[in-house]
Amino acid sequence: MDFIKDGVVNHLQWNGDSLRFLDQTLLPGKEEFVETSDYKVVCDAIRRLAIRGAPAIGVAGGYAICLGSRKIKTEDIELFSDELVKISEKIASVRPTAVNLSWALDRIIKSVHEMNSVVDVKDKIISEAEAIHREDIEMCRSLSFIGKVLLPESGKVMTYCNAGGLATGGYGTALGVIYAAYQGGKKIHVVVNETRPLFQGARLTAWELKKTGIPFILITDNMAAQLFAKGEIKCVVVGADRIALNGDTANKIGTYNLAVLARYHGVPFYVAAPTSTIDSQIRSGEDIPIEERNKSEVTQPFGKSIAPSNIEVMTPAFDVTPSHLISAIITEKGICKAPYQEKFRRII
Numbered sequence: 001m002d003f004i005k006d007g008v009v010n011h012l013q014w015n016g017d018s019l020r021f022l023d024q025t026l027l028p029g030k031e032e033f034v035e036t037s038d039y040k041v042v043c044d045a046i047r048r049l050a051i052r053g054a055p056a057i058g059v060a061g062g063y064a065i066c067l068g069s070r071k072i073k074t075e076d077i078e079l080f081s082d083e084l085v086k087i088s089e090k091i092a093s094v095r096p097t098a099v100n101l102s103w104a105l106d107r108i109i110k111s112v113h114e115m116n117s118v119v120d121v122k123d124k125i126i127s128e129a130e131a132i133h134r135e136d137i138e139m140c141r142s143l144s145f146i147g148k149v150l151l152p153e154s155g156k157v158m159t160y161c162n163a164g165g166l167a168t169g170g171y172g173t174a175l176g177v178i179y180a181a182y183q184g185g186k187k188i189h190v191v192v193n194e195t196r197p198l199f200q201g202a203r204l205t206a207w208e209l210k211k212t213g214i215p216f217i218l219i220t221d222n223m224a225a226q227l228f229a230k231g232e233i234k235c236v237v238v239g240a241d242r243i244a245l246n247g248d249t250a251n252k253i254g255t256y257n258l259a260v261l262a263r264y265h266g267v268p269f270y271v272a273a274p275t276s277t278i279d280s281q282i283r284s285g286e287d288i289p290i291e292e293r294n295k296s297e298v299t300q301p302f303g304k305s306i307a308p309s310n311i312e313v314m315t316p317a318f319d320v321t322p323s324h325l326i327s328a329i330i331t332e333k334g335i336c337k338a339p340y341q342e343k344f345r346r347i348i
């Protein structure tokens with residue numbers, strides 16, 4: 001419990017030469033930290049979702065490259081740089097959809113570009129990774145305080161997947177907005193979708209909300225439409241894994257369903273994300289790479305078979321919500337509304 005304070009979940013702890021991280025696959029049953037100085041262990045943690053959520057994998061990727069750089073033994077700056085780029089590419093390839101991972105790695109590689117001492121480069125990589133972590137918490141806190149004005153004074157607010165402190169450097173995005181609104185006196189009741197296939201809503205968002213004392217109710221994903229039909233949902237707020245220049249937004253598979261429901265029922269649908277999630281290289285959602293996960297995540301949740309073996313199964317981890325279904329995108333630099341492209345160009 002001591003690793004959660006003032007809305008910050010301190011689940012990624014850099015100890016100078018090792019990373020200590022909370023294994024999110026064990027939540028909510030066990031709150032267990034793993035400590036490692038091996039970047040491959042961090043890559044594996046990102047792959048198996050022990051560390052997950054777009055900003056969080058960016059922060060962890062930064063620490064992974066710190067650990068990887070320590071293992072490069074040469075003092076020759078050119079050989080060192082070649083090895084560093086290879087390690088960075090390996091880390092970036094672990095999860096392709098969330099842009100924050102490659103964004104953080106590119107930022108670190110660029111920050112050491114002009115340097116010519118291996119010792120200085122290793123130090124700089126650490127200070128840059130720590131800055132990314134610190135800034136992520138600041139960005140998410142700022143966007144949360146900016147976004148809270150959009151939430152109703154009272155009533156049910158729906159969220160999806162987990163966009164809380166566990167999914168970031170420590171302060172949530174969508175859950176951050178909810179937390180800031182609640183702290184500011186709004187009488188919000190959160191509706192948490194369980195989020196199949198990996199239950200980030202049930203396991204992680206419910207865990208975070210319970211810890212912070214914000215009232216919530218857990219539903220299965222197929223209950224959402226009925227709540228909209230009854231007029232119970234005042235707004236939806238979700239996170240993002242990658243936002244294209246036109247505002248199309250990739251987030252956990254199933255997010256698009258909620259955006260369609262929200263539009264049909266005339267309910268505002270908000271995306272909350274730091275500007276590190278906006279991809280300046282991608283014009284529309286069509287170009288966002290969508291990660292495919294292992295089929296067993298659908299057919300064998302928690303190791304128990306729920307479908308016959310040897311069948312066809314779809315496993316996209318994310319979908320893309322078209323920008324015309326999004327009421328506003330909340331960033332640390334302000335609330336953006338369509339058309340997005342020009343505003344994004346000014347703030348990223």
Ligand code: MRU
Nearest residue numbers: 052053054161163167239240252
């Ligand atoms: O597969 P996950 O658990 O990493 O997916 C996470 C999400 O889709 C989150 O909503 C997104 O990363 C935003 S987190 C602030």
